[in-house]
Amino acid sequence: xxxxxxxxxxxxxxxxxxxxxxxASSSSGAPEDAFExxxxxxxxxxxxxxxxxxxxxxxxxxxxxxxEWSQRSEECPICCQFVILKDPASQGLLAAV
Ligand SMILES: [Zn+2]
Ligand SMILES: [Zn+2]
Numbered sequence: 001x002x003x004x005x006x007x008x009x010x011x012x013x014x015x016x017x018x019x020x021x022x023x024a025s026s027s028s029g030a031p032e033d034a035f036e037x038x039x040x041x042x043x044x045x046x047x048x049x050x051x052x053x054x055x056x057x058x059x060x061x062x063x064x065x066x067x068e069w070s071q072r073s074e075e076c077p078i079c080c081q082f083v084i085l086k087d088p089a090s091q092g093l094l095a096a097v
Pocket of ligand 2: 055057058059076077078079080081
């Protein structure tokens with residue numbers, strides 16, 4: 001008979017199991033950050049049909065809104081910087097106004 005000798009580890013298994021670790025999946029409760037999520041010109045939210053166009057000053061407007069705005073002012077309604085659109089095609093429209 002082979003006598004298997006276990007290394008007598010004296011590490012007693014202490015009770016390390018935490019009962020319930022909650023608060024890991026709380027997907028509800030969207031923060032009321034709708035301020036950043038809409039067009040500052042018409043105050044309407046952006047949609048897929050009416051998406052946001054971002055300017056060089058990192059502000060977002062509807063394309064038609066910023067085009068209309070640019071007919072009156074060349075400055076961003078929020079930060080008063082000269083409006084340049086990130087999207088070259090949109091900027092082409094803007095320059096053509
Ligand atoms: Zn708008
Ligand atoms: Zn701006």
